[in-house]
Amino acid sequence: MALTARVRTRDGWAVSHAVVTLTDARGAQVLRAEADGEGAVRDATVLSPGAYTVIVTAVGYAPAAASAIVTATGNAEVGAVTLARQGGEELPPPGPWTIDPAHSTVGAVAQHLGISSVRGRFTEFAGTVEIAPDDVARSRVDAVIRAGSIDTGNRMRDDHLRSDDFLAVETYPEITYRSHALTPAGPDRWTVHGELAMRGVVRPVDLDLSYLGTGADPWGGTRAAFRATTELRREDFAMNYNQIVQAGIAAIGTTLRVELDVQAVHGTGLPAA
Structure with a gap:
């Protein structure tokens, strides 16, 4: 796997409709992937080593950004990304x-x-x-x-x-x-x-x-x-x-x-x- 991430709410629930976008140092998009039903993102796109910006979006949630380092093996583990609902309101999982x-x-x-x-x-x-x-x-x-x-x-x-x-x-x-x-x-x-x-x-x-x-x-x-x-x-x-x-x-x-x-x-x- 080249890129892995987990998208969660503040309560720890999966955001199954999240979209993860990866941009390089010049701001160019190099990857776009959707989360599965468990809020997990797994994409096998081969990436060049270096620093990237991860942008996570989902309908009803405020966007979140994080940094990612792609290693010499071409892998990047973003880990858990937390999204807050628009306006700060929280609800139970869907x-x-x-x-x-x-x-x-x-x-x-x-x-x-x-x-x-x-x-x-x-x-x-x-x-x-x-x-x-x-x-x-x-x-x-x-x-x-x-x-x-x-x-x-x-x-x-x-x-x-x-x-x-x-x-x-x-x-x-x-x-x-x-x-x-x-x-x-x-x-x-x-x-x-x-x-x-x-x-x-x-x-x-x-x-x-x-x-x-x-x-x-x-x-x-x-x-x-x-x-x-x-x-x-x-x-x-x-x-x-x-x-x-x-x-x-x-x-x-x-x-x-x-x-x-x-x-x-x-x-x-x-x-x-």
């Missing part, structure tokens, strides 16, 4: 991710009597995240929630929330969310643009998403953690039920704050544990 319900929470907070909050969560849900390799903005999120799994810690209140006054779970057993775009909102923060279908109504809903990082799990997999929030107006989803108590105060607030704490496993399935 490909499919499966949301792990056992280590995730889908919750909502509603104001009660204008002075306190009632918290609830859905205990049955599933979803996938697809991180696009070439254009992060094309990444996708798809999630399905069983509406009847609402749990606020009070059986009477939960039965009322399942009724036609609120979620109408007999008629609309599922709540779904499907995204269609992703835009940066700051370091490690993104806005997810999508549509929420609930109680037979479909509305555009944006999620304020924070990426918390990735790491290995005890079952040999790789996990990514996210936190997302948004606010919903109940009336936008035909949930207009309320009671007016003394002094005109509504028993239930008009908005819901949705809070998502999500772990996702790299791949299309979950570990047995």
Whole structure:
């Protein structure tokens, strides 16, 4: 091999669509090679001994440059080249991710009597995240929630929330969310643009998403953690039920704050544990 290199993100993930260009001391291009699926570059072009400049580019990443010395044998080992995402934002490695319900929470907070909050969560849900390799903005999120799994810690209140006054779970057993775009909102923060279908109504809903990082799990997999929030107006989803108590105060607030704490496993399935 005349030239070898490894192209990685800051987290150590392979950049499979990277392109490596080698220029000589005069600035003339002498080699151009593409990384394979593991982010490795191996090119057998015979090179003259001397000093060269290595330029590494990939869609969605800031270019990186490094120096390389071609030895008398015609070989150059560049080693690992790290690419940073454009704008400094980082995301998990590309490909499919499966949301792990056992280590995730889908919750909502509603104001009660204008002075306190009632918290609830859905205990049955599933979803996938697809991180696009070439254009992060094309990444996708798809999630399905069983509406009847609402749990606020009070059986009477939960039965009322399942009724036609609120979620109408007999008629609309599922709540779904499907995204269609992703835009940066700051370091490690993104806005997810999508549509929420609930109680037979479909509305555009944006999620304020924070990426918390990735790491290995005890079952040999790789996990990514996210936190997302948004606010919903109940009336936008035909949930207009309320009671007016003394002094005109509504028993239930008009908005819901949705809070998502999500772990996702790299791949299309979950570990047995």
